Amino acid sequence: MSTIRSVAVAEPSGKLQVVESEAVAPAHGQVRIAVEACGVCHTDSHFVDNHLPGLAFPVTPGHEIAGRIAEVGPGVQRWAVGDRVAVGWFGGHCTYCDPCRRGDFVHCERAQVPGLAYPGGYAESVTVPANALARIPDELTAVEAAPLACAGVTTFAALRRSQARPGDLVAVLGLGGLGHLGVQFAASMGFDTAVIARGEEKASLARELGARHYIDSTRQDVAAELTALGGASAVLATAANADAMAVAVDGLKANGELLVVGIDAAPMRLSPLQLITNSRTVHGHPSGDAMDVEDTLAFAAQQGVRAWVEEAPLAEAAAAYDRMMRNEARFRMVLTTGA
Template identity: 55%
Template sequence: MYRVAQVGNVGGEFEIAEREVQQPGPGHVRIAVEACGICHSDDLFVHAAVPGIEFPVVPGHEIAGRIDELGDGTGEKGWQVGDRVAVGWFGGSCGHCTPCRQGDFIVCQNLKVPGWAYDGGFAETVTAPADALARVPDALSAADAGPMACAGVTVFNGLRRSAGRPGDLVAVLGIGGLGHLGVQYAAAMGFETVAIARGAGKADFAKQLGAHHYIDSTGDTPAADALQSMGGAKVILATAGNSAAITAVVDGLSHRGELVVIGADPEPMGINPVQLLMSGRVVRGHPSGTAQDVVDTMEFSALHGIRPMTEALPLDQVNEAYQKMLSGSARFRMVLTPR
């Protein structure tokens, strides 16, 4: 038997339940979960805000642990019992849809997100497809590696696949759960890094993360004007899940500048075509990343000493941990430690 933290109905509280341990099927492995980050998108599953959610639901897609048992065919792919692995938003792909046939697995039309397609990591064990596995470097703890599999890879990929090149002015909007990693990555990638957040009191923290400049979005000078006074941002990485805040910085882009949106908000952004056309600007949404992208993120993080700021609680305290994530009262990433 093993324990899971599950929600029995839409929007309900978490409860601890027991499940029978099952042999992983062909192409799958069972993972002993050592840490699982709590992501704001887990709330989509708890509230059935995406199609196909079946209750009870076990969320969790920032998983780190060790392989506990191999299904048929996984040993031939190089995996062994005891290997340290992470599984993120990319929890496996179908391999046959058009994006998969084009090699663009992260936008698979049948993407297998843990907590949605199968039980997630709010549990002592999780069974996942082998193509979802990312090998964790020795330098990273499980509590560090879990958030890297979703929050970390999303920010890392958003920057490295952007139009920015070393030396370019790159701004990170928001220095919360995503943005505090974004500032660290941007500085390590060689960008002239600007952190944008609410309040003058966050300036010192932004500098500690590696920012070369700080803009208080509540100050007298609009953030877009402040960016233009520096020459305009080649890239703005919008990590804040606030459409109004994102809209307010668009005019801070340089010519051919790129707005990379990773902060989710259902409200529309107020961008008009003229803002884009006259300067050749681009707006791009960016999803997470494949298992190999997660490996790249973790290895880059280990090399440059980049870590998420986390607060860990045991599985029994899942409701407290979840509420701290929702309220924003936690350190930047909440992590459950089932074992």
């Protein structure tokens, strides 16, 4: 096999360094992808800082992968060399655990997350299970597709599975890497879209992304403002702030849903009365399986939804990662290999 460049972290909280290794030939049911682009996600810090069970160092992060199939392993059907594909947080399923037997692949008990189950996408080549693949439409470049495989599908799938219907008020809490995509998806789905964020200076950005309403949480009562608009059928909580999520619950109408996709380890402080009186629900959403990613890519291609990204070559992965973790990027860093 050929030698490839990848980015590895030798020890917890260590520095990201470019290393050379042999490309991994695909085994039965696998394909090898020539990586063209890989998004840098905030969740990558959980890999770098050893916050996930089962990590074995050195670690190569990266779960927003886009490229072309370079090699097909035995037993793989429907995929061929040259196919454009993406792989997200959902990096494969076992097919035989109880959730898989029920078709609930995203909750596979042996879920294969890139960077954890196998080396991730900060590399020129990655070998993955074929059941992790999503087809990239011709309208999307690899750089455009990569962030949609994680950040995109997380927001798209949560909105699509909500009880909200076109014309309903849907609010997006937070205007970062997840939120800026959530606003675009919500507006494209026909929702009366509101954004809840900190600071009046973000109002113009919210409207540029497709929102009709803006609520500045630093000076306005979020629940009161949502109620004045008729109450939200859903609040897509992308901000990693449990307190801000809890505040939005009282702005839900009857049968409204808080859709939780932002990660915060702090408890969410809610009273049962807030939920019972108006039959409200709090619903956590993981990213989505391979077909969810493929549907996300197709919808984004049709509707013009795009992540706002800054590109950096693979050799500058350490600087790109630091820029992302310091929240200096707007809104996604994407590593490119030049392939």
